[in-house]
Amino acid sequence: MTTKQLQEIIESSFAAGAAASGAVGDNTAMTAFLALRAALETGEVRAASPDTASPSGWRVNAWVKQGILLGFRLGVLEEFPAPELSVRGSGLSFVDKSTYPVRHFAAADGVRVVPGGSSVRSGAYVARGVVCMPPMYINAGAWVDEGTMVDSHALVGSCAQVGKRVHLSAAAQIGGVLEPINATPVVVEDDVLVGGNCGVYEGTVVRKGAVLAAGTILTRGTPVYDLVNGTVLRATAELPLIIPQNAVVVPGSRAVSKGKGQEWGLCIYAPVIVKYRDDKTDLSTALEELLR
Numbered sequence: 546m547t548t549k550q551l552q553e554i555i556e557s558s559f560a561a562g563a564a565a566s567g568a569v570g571d572n573t574a575m576t577a578f579l580a581l582r583a584a585l586e587t588g589e590v591r592a593a594s595p596d597t598a599s600p601s602g603w604r605v606n607a608w609v610k611q612g613i614l615l616g617f618r619l620g621v622l623e624e625f626p627a628p629e630l631s632v633r634g635s636g637l638s639f640v641d642k643s644t645y646p647v648r649h650f651a652a653a654d655g656v657r658v659v660p661g662g663s664s665v666r667s668g669a670y671v672a673r674g675v676v677c678m679p680p681m682y683i684n685a686g687a688w689v690d691e692g693t694m695v696d697s698h699a700l701v702g703s704c705a706q707v708g709k710r711v712h713l714s715a716a717a718q719i720g721g722v723l724e725p726i727n728a729t730p731v732v733v734e735d736d737v738l739v740g741g742n743c744g745v746y747e748g749t750v751v752r753k754g755a756v757l758a759a760g761t762i763l764t765r766g767t768p769v770y771d772l773v774n775g776t777v778l779r780a781t782a783e784l785p786l787i788i789p790q791n792a793v794v795v796p797g798s799r800a801v802s803k804g805k806g807q808e809w810g811l812c813i814y815a816p817v818i819v820k821y822r823d824d825k826t827d828l829s830t831a832l833e834e835l836l837r
């Protein structure tokens with residue numbers, strides 16, 4: 546089946562609603578979903594792709610997101626064994642949609658998954674050289690490219706696109722987005738450092754080489770103050786919040802300038818671009834290659 550044919554079946558199955566899973570003896574939708582899931586895992590298709598013709602630099606592949614949602618509709622609840630925990634009925638057991646079992650990796654895949662409370666859901670692309678430190682979670686439709694580190698307590702949400710050699714530090718949360726179907730997922734491009742306890746949500750695009758200092762939170766509604774260029778970056782109706790290439794963003798605050806907030810002398814959270822990456826930043830962000 547070509548990708549074009551796959552797309553057509555996914556789109557028509559998605560449009561058919563509940564009927565797509567109800568037709569007796571017709572497993573067209575399930576066959577297409579399983580083909581999509583396999584293609585997501587090998588990286589042949591992805592939820593969003595780089596596209597220089599698009600103003601954000603990324604194009605959403607809405608049909609892929611439809612296919613991922615179709616998988617949830619087609620799946621039934623099923624018990625999953627928890628190998629090291631289900632000793633003689635004690636410990637945890639797991640129930641999830643049959644269409645999204647846990648992904649299994651072999652040594653030949655070149656991905657290191659250190660034991661201990663981590664999970665990668667089927668339909669996620671994880672490239673060779675990725676290191677997953679426990680506990681961490683990679684959801685369906687996510688793309689995690691070569692040489693990236695997913696550190697402890699980090700989350701890569703559904704359909705999030707994470708580039709090459711990215712460091713997702715401990716407790717970094719990369720939000721997922723399946724619906725609305727046309728919404729751009731969060732994109733973290735190559736060579737970005739996402740510091741500990743950061744949160745990147747609601748389709749925010751972090752361009753190549755940018756650095757998010759520990760504790761930086763970015764959403765569609767968060768204005769970012771660029772001290773270098775004297776500009777304020779915001780999401781618009783058409784575009785998500787975009788952090789420029791090589792920007793170094795740190796968590797700051799700004800005074801509330803009106804109403805009670807001003808009267809009470811309050812400040813609210815404001816991420817600030819203090820500079821663009823320099824040699825000192827490279828030194829600060831040099832991470833132990835030996836861990837890879």
Ligand SMILES: CC(C)(COP(=O)(O)OP(=O)(O)OC[C@H]1O[C@@H](n2cnc3c(N)ncnc32)[C@H](O)[C@@H]1OP(=O)(O)O)[C@@H](O)C(=O)NCCC(=O)NCCS
Binds near residue numbers: 756758
């Ligand atoms: C952002 C970071 C990489 C530092 O980059 P850098 O290029 O070396 O930054 P500099 O030290 O030159 O600082 C530039 C300015 O930003 C300020 N700054 C730097 N880091 C900051 C932070 N985390 N919060 C607030 N301000 C910060 C500095 O005070 C300086 O401002 P000043 O010139 O007014 O004093 C570092 O602070 C950081 O957050 N690293 C990530 C740590 C982490 O999460 N590790 C995870 C391990 S699992």
